[in-house]
Amino acid sequence: MTTALTKSNRQLEVIDPFQESVNSLVVIAFSKSNSKNFAFALSIAQGASRYAITEIGGRQMYFVAFARTQADAGRASSLLSYVNGWKGTMIFSCGKLIPNGYQVSLVIECFLESCSCRDSKAHCQTIIDDPFSVVTQNLSMSISIRLVERPPIKQEVKIDRYAFPCKYLFGWFRFQKDHPSSPQDQIQAAGVSRGCDICPHFKPDDFKLVGTKTLVKDFFE
Numbered sequence: 001m002t003t004a005l006t007k008s009n010r011q012l013e014v015i016d017p018f019q020e021s022v023n024s025l026v027v028i029a030f031s032k033s034n035s036k037n038f039a040f041a042l043s044i045a046q047g048a049s050r051y052a053i054t055e056i057g058g059r060q061m062y063f064v065a066f067a068r069t070q071a072d073a074g075r076a077s078s079l080l081s082y083v084n085g086w087k088g089t090m091i092f093s094c095g096k097l098i099p100n101g102y103q104v105s106l107v108i109e110c111f112l113e114s115c116s117c118r119d120s121k122a123h124c125q126t127i128i129d130d131p132f133s134v135v136t137q138n139l140s141m142s143i144s145i146r147l148v149e150r151p152p153i154k155q156e157v158k159i160d161r162y163a164f165p166c167k168y169l170f171g172w173f174r175f176q177k178d179h180p181s182s183p184q185d186q187i188q189a190a191g192v193s194r195g196c197d198i199c200p201h202f203k204p205d206d207f208k209l210v211g212t213k214t215l216v217k218d219f220f221e
Contacts, residue, residue, distance in 0.1 A: 021092035130160040165206035
């Protein structure tokens with residue numbers, strides 16, 4: 001059994017790292033280390049929203065739950081930089097044990113950057129052409145071969161523009177045109193795979209039409 005002290009130190013309570021990680025930014029468990037940074041890491045842990053000590057196999061373990069706030073995200077990032085390579089360190093996120101904390105660290109760092117912006121959307125969102133437009137697909141992958149030297153016919157084409165809600169995820173993401181799930185649900189599922197779902201600013205439903213742009217496209221007879 002693991003007992004946890006709240007910051008007020010008024011009562012003891014049981015903490016389940018799997019359950020706690022569902023509503024927390026992340027839960028980190030680590031044991032005592034001979035590292036010269038152990039005392040500093042422990043002081044960071046004690047400042048988190050919840051902090052617990054227990055014994056597992058005769059060894060003292062420290063469980064730390066970080067709230068989904070800028071301050072606790074900063075603490076989590078700092079603690080991970082120390083304990084991620086220590087033997088016995090465990091990281092819990094969204095109700096599951098994470099085998100490697102590096103990806104979690106990247107997501108937390110991205111969240112911290114967004115918190116430093118006056119408008120977090122300026123950091124999080126990126127504007128893209130309509131991913132389902134035939135015109136967009138043709139512009140990105142087609143090669144025109146002219147066998148007869150004739151001047152092209154120029155025509156203006158309007159393309160819808162969308163806000164993609166997570167710039168961190170965008171480089172690994174591809175929409176599936178014929179998928180039965182909505183674009184928003186595809187983004188949410190991909191976010192789970194990449195660990196973006198722990199970010200408080202991850203909002204798949206922010207994938208929305210934001211405007212249009214006009215291109216001049218060459219057509220050949």
